[in-house]
Amino acid sequence: MIILLTIMRNYWFACTIFMLTVITLLSFNLSINLPSVPGGDKMHHFIAYALLMFPVALKKPQHWLLIALFFLCLSGGIELLQPLVGRTNDWLDLVANWSGIMFSILFAQLIHRVFPSLINQDS
Numbered sequence: 001m002i003i004l005l006t007i008m009r010n011y012w013f014a015c016t017i018f019m020l021t022v023i024t025l026l027s028f029n030l031s032i033n034l035p036s037v038p039g040g041d042k043m044h045h046f047i048a049y050a051l052l053m054f055p056v057a058l059k060k061p062q063h064w065l066l067i068a069l070f071f072l073c074l075s076g077g078i079e080l081l082q083p084l085v086g087r088t089n090d091w092l093d094l095v096a097n098w099s100g101i102m103f104s105i106l107f108a109q110l111i112h113r114v115f116p117s118l119i120n121q122d123s
Contacts, residue, residue, distance in 0.1 A: 002115060005058065012055035019052040020074075027078045028085050042096040049075065049100030050107075057108035068101050 008015055026048075039046070049071065056067050075097040079089040 005111060005115065008055050009058045012059035012061070015055040016052065019048070019055075023048050023052060024078070027082065028087070041090075042092060045075075045093045045096035046100040046103070049097040050104045051100075053101045053104035054108060057105045058111060060108075068105065071101055072098055 052071055053068060056064050061067070072094075076094055079091065079094055082089045
């Protein structure tokens, strides 16, 4: 687990750009059929935005809270634009996105307490 966290922390930018790309593409794709999960569509949103925010929260680059706010605004923008491509918007998706972002911030803080050596790395 420490190796995975270290990799995620060291390559936080690439992980974030990858997730941002996946989320954007899936958000505007009409033919996507995601597997059913407990909690349904909202759980997909929660997981996606938790995975998007986690590397940033783990690394804590300068202005990481502004990055979190950007992700929240981006998710709102996606909800506004989805009707233009034939998808429906749902403001509860925004709540699920925000919840995923907040969960990642809190989980990363827990990781920093459990594995403090991750904080002191110069990468």
